Amino acid sequence: MQPKLKSKVRCTDGEVGEVRRVIMDPLSHEISHIVVGVGAADSVERQVPMGQVHGVTDEVVTLRGTSAEYATLPVFNRDEYVTTHEVEIAHLEERIHVTPGEVLVPFPELERSVKRRTFFMNFTHAIGFLIGLPIAFPVLRYLMKPMYAPFDNQWLKIGNSGKIKQDDVGVQFKYKRKIKEAYMPEQEIDKNVWVLKATPKVLETVYQGKDMEFHDAAGKLIWTNKKDVPYIAYSGKCPHLGCGFKWRTHKTLGQVFLCPCHLSIYDAAGKVLDGPAPRALDPLPIKVTATGDITIIDMEFKAGTKAQVRIV
Ligand code: FES
Numbered sequence: 001m002q003p004k005l006k007s008k009v010r011c012t013d014g015e016v017g018e019v020r021r022v023i024m025d026p027l028s029h030e031i032s033h034i035v036v037g038v039g040a041a042d043s044v045e046r047q048v049p050m051g052q053v054h055g056v057t058d059e060v061v062t063l064r065g066t067s068a069e070y071a072t073l074p075v076f077n078r079d080e081y082v083t084t085h086e087v088e089i090a091h092l093e094e095r096i097h098v099t100p101g102e103v104l105v106p107f108p109e110l111e112r113s114v115k116r117r118t119f120f121m122n123f124t125h126a127i128g129f130l131i132g133l134p135i136a137f138p139v140l141r142y143l144m145k146p147m148y149a150p151f152d153n154q155w156l157k158i159g160n161s162g163k164i165k166q167d168d169v170g171v172q173f174k175y176k177r178k179i180k181e182a183y184m185p186e187q188e189i190d191k192n193v194w195v196l197k198a199t200p201k202v203l204e205t206v207y208q209g210k211d212m213e214f215h216d217a218a219g220k221l222i223w224t225n226k227k228d229v230p231y232i233a234y235s236g237k238c239p240h241l242g243c244g245f246k247w248r249t250h251k252t253l254g255q256v257f258l259c260p261c262h263l264s265i266y267d268a269a270g271k272v273l274d275g276p277a278p279r280a281l282d283p284l285p286i287k288v289t290a291t292g293d294i295t296i297i298d299m300e301f302k303a304g305t306k307a308q309v310r311i312v
Pocket of ligand 1: 238239243260262263276277
């Protein structure tokens, strides 16, 4: 008869606990030890070889020695075993007749080796990484350079203010810009901005009484739009998701900038009047010469964000 879980365990001179677990020999598929404990679940448990078991009944397991001898048996260490739920043992139920509970087998040696192998493998990778770093670093730096290239802050001529016939009316200026993306050859793309000659009321809304400063990625001031210069240029990309917008007449709002993609509407000062746009239109650095030539610094900003984040 096999020992049952929860059976009382008695030595020749008294009870020492109960069967908490059984340990199975993975080769013979026989119970090799019982784990005996008493009191709280986390109290000391001892593993008793089946050779020490004198008899087994439905309720009691009797041991050969005294309780003093029992106390010298090795303390059970749970970390050295896995349950039979964790390792597949074929036909287990046919060999072990314990009531449901924890049946343990020794932690497989192979698994222990895998842990050691994993450690050495990771260690080898770490050493390889350290050795390879000086070689890889210049290559990585070269590959990542375009990501950290400074913004292009050159002034582009986009047209002449003579094209603007009315105050507070958006006029589109188209221009071409050469760009070089990462490792691609340089190409010329079509771009546009909306410029208006603003009345003092619109200027006040845009500038809120302060000059508007533009900085480079390092925070250095590159240009200041003066609050009393009437020309304002807005990036041609809608701050919602970057679509192109138009100057249109709205049946109730009058003349507005209207983005057809998701119907964001902005007034002449770039303020959002309606729609999903998270911020006002993006003003750009602008200069207008005495002869009316308009130059801008072509900047692009992240779409969909409340804060203005320059990306180009
Ligand atoms: S992109 Fe302009 S409203 Fe969505």
